[in-house]
Amino acid sequence: MINLGKIWEIFITKYPAFLQGVGITLELAFFTVLFGSVLGLTVAVFRHTSIAPLRWLMNAYVAFIRGTPLLVQVLLIVYGLPQMGVRLPRLTMCVIALVINCGAYMAELIRSGLQSVERGQREAAESLGMSGAQTMLYIILPQAIKVTLPAMGNEFVAIIKESSILYAVGVYELTYQAYKLASVNYYYIETLIVAALIYFALTYAATGLLSLLERRMRRADTSV
Amino acid sequence: MPTQAFDSGSGRDVLIEIDDLHKSFGKLEVLKGVNMRVRKGDVLVLIGPSGSGKSTLLRSVNLLEKPTSGRIIFEGNDMTAAGKKELSTLRQRMGMVFQQFNLFPHYKVKDNITISPRRVRGLTKEDAEEKARRLLERVGLIDKWEAWPQNLSGGQRQRVAIVRALAMDPDVMLFDEPTSALDPEMVGEVLDVMRQLANDGMTMMVVTHEMRFAREVGDYVLFMDDGQIIEAGTPEQLFDHPQNKRTQDFLRKVL
Ligand SMILES: Nc1ncnc2c1ncn2[C@@H]1O[C@H](COP(=O)(O)OP(=O)(O)OP(=O)(O)O)[C@@H](O)[C@H]1O
Numbered sequence: 001m002i003n004l005g006k007i008w009e010i011f012i013t014k015y016p017a018f019l020q021g022v023g024i025t026l027e028l029a030f031f032t033v034l035f036g037s038v039l040g041l042t043v044a045v046f047r048h049t050s051i052a053p054l055r056w057l058m059n060a061y062v063a064f065i066r067g068t069p070l071l072v073q074v075l076l077i078v079y080g081l082p083q084m085g086v087r088l089p090r091l092t093m094c095v096i097a098l099v100i101n102c103g104a105y106m107a108e109l110i111r112s113g114l115q116s117v118e119r120g121q122r123e124a125a126e127s128l129g130m131s132g133a134q135t136m137l138y139i140i141l142p143q144a145i146k147v148t149l150p151a152m153g154n155e156f157v158a159i160i161k162e163s164s165i166l167y168a169v170g171v172y173e174l175t176y177q178a179y180k181l182a183s184v185n186y187y188y189i190e191t192l193i194v195a196a197l198i199y200f201a202l203t204y205a206a207t208g209l210l211s212l213l214e215r216r217m218r219r220a221d222t223s224v
Numbered sequence: 225m226p227t228q229a230f231d232s233g234s235g236r237d238v239l240i241e242i243d244d245l246h247k248s249f250g251k252l253e254v255l256k257g258v259n260m261r262v263r264k265g266d267v268l269v270l271i272g273p274s275g276s277g278k279s280t281l282l283r284s285v286n287l288l289e290k291p292t293s294g295r296i297i298f299e300g301n302d303m304t305a306a307g308k309k310e311l312s313t314l315r316q317r318m319g320m321v322f323q324q325f326n327l328f329p330h331y332k333v334k335d336n337i338t339i340s341p342r343r344v345r346g347l348t349k350e351d352a353e354e355k356a357r358r359l360l361e362r363v364g365l366i367d368k369w370e371a372w373p374q375n376l377s378g379g380q381r382q383r384v385a386i387v388r389a390l391a392m393d394p395d396v397m398l399f400d401e402p403t404s405a406l407d408p409e410m411v412g413e414v415l416d417v418m419r420q421l422a423n424d425g426m427t428m429m430v431v432t433h434e435m436r437f438a439r440e441v442g443d444y445v446l447f448m449d450d451g452q453i454i455e456a457g458t459p460e461q462l463f464d465h466p467q468n469k470r471t472q473d474f475l476r477k478v479l
């Protein structure tokens with residue numbers, strides 16, 4: 001049977017551990033989305049380059065990342081880098097793995113954002129004498145990013161959840177904290193329910209915040 | 225059917241020379257050898273049935289469409305042979321106005337107008353804005369300086385689009401059906417701006433279905449059909465005494 005009182009008790013007595021986990025989870029999600037967006041943007045832009053090998057490389061990267069499990073990618077980085085002599089804090093390696101993963105998905109999102117910009121925008125920019133790079137920078141990208149932002153926000157929510165697999169490599173994020181507690185107190189269900197509820201609160205709050213921002217942006221759109 | 229080569233031949237400088245221009249989209253041959261000259265100060269109006277290649281011709285002039293063969297010589301420079309950089313430089317001197325306006329929705333009116341003068345020509349913000357204000361005043365839209373394009377009427381958008389092109393100090397202006405997307409009551413305000421521009425001596429190539437405008441403002445009217453210039457002349461010649469059977473048929477339908 002599930003002991004409901006125990007859920008509360010675990011949360012109240014062990015909240016510092018959970019809070020630490022929440023901190024690391026949010027930190028992971030924040031930096032992953034931040035650097036992942038930059039990486040995705042770069043990849044998306046270079047997928048339009050006229051330099052064919054660079055284009056192929058970018059396409060291969062996106063295809064490979066999207067076609068392999070996140071956990072395998074994480075293990076590859078976390079155990080692969082040290083084997084190649086690269087010594088980094090484990091948390092940093094995890095961020096690297098998540099960024100590499102997130103970048104591919106962001107690149108896809110931004111790609112569809114770029115495609116959603118009307119052809120006439122590019123033509124107008126070019127007819128004004130803008131170079132390809134200027135057209136991209138001043139005209140196409142800002143519009144593409146604007147339509148992509150909501151999806152990028154969802155990515156943040158997704159990473160809050162997906163980063164839980166990092167428990168497998170011993171990063172003290174929320175899932176690891178819960179798992180560690182449970183293996184000591186043997187209240188697996190109760191302890192993990194606490195973790196689940198915290199995840200839910202986080203994603204619920206993040207989703208709400210994002211849709212608020214989105215509404216703000218849309219309102220700014222129609223104001224003079 | 226022999227292809228007409230058009231040249232107003234009035235001794236003024238040749239701005240654009242279009243030399244045996246062909247354009248195909250896949251198997252579809254849309255331009256079948258167009259030859260013409262645009263001289264400084266010419267206001268040329270292109271008319272013709274839908275699908276005859278008017279837009280394609282206009283878009284080929286500033287290389288938005290890459291010709292399959294033939295040459296575009298603009299102020300002595302071969303556009304068709306130009307590298308990317310030279311092409312951008314040449315395009316700065318050719319303004320283009322589109323049927324769908326194509327204003328930049330993420331910039332206010334003032335920034336739509338000043339972005340290219342600033343980023344492409346390197347004007348200071350102050351200089352670019354001063355010039356933009358002057359041009360906006362001329363088209364009666366100075367009160368829209370801070371407005372977003374989305375909040376303008378179609379006619380206002382198109383006037384801003386014209387100003388945006390003019391802000392680059394072009395030597396020639398290309399108009400592709402600038403009034404076709406407008407509600408009827410807004411057509412006049414855009415045509416007025418174009419009329420004013422023509423009176424100021426701007427060189428213009430205008431694709432339009434506004435036959436009254438063609439007659440009043442055009443120095444010459446060119447009738448296109450099936451990828452060729454079939455007949456060309458002054459508005460009086462072309463509208464009142466069309467020589468070619470296809471021109472006559474077309475005019476009977478539209479007038
Ligand atoms: N990018 C393209 N790809 C394929 N076919 C095209 C393309 N652009 C134009 N065409 C075709 O070329 C032909 C000529 O088109 P164009 O737009 O130049 O005609 P138009 O004279 O401007 O007609 P309208 O009065 O309807 O604007 C049409 O059959 C059109 O479908």
Ligand SMILES: [Mg+2]
Nearest residue numbers: 278279280401
């Ligand atoms: Mg057309």
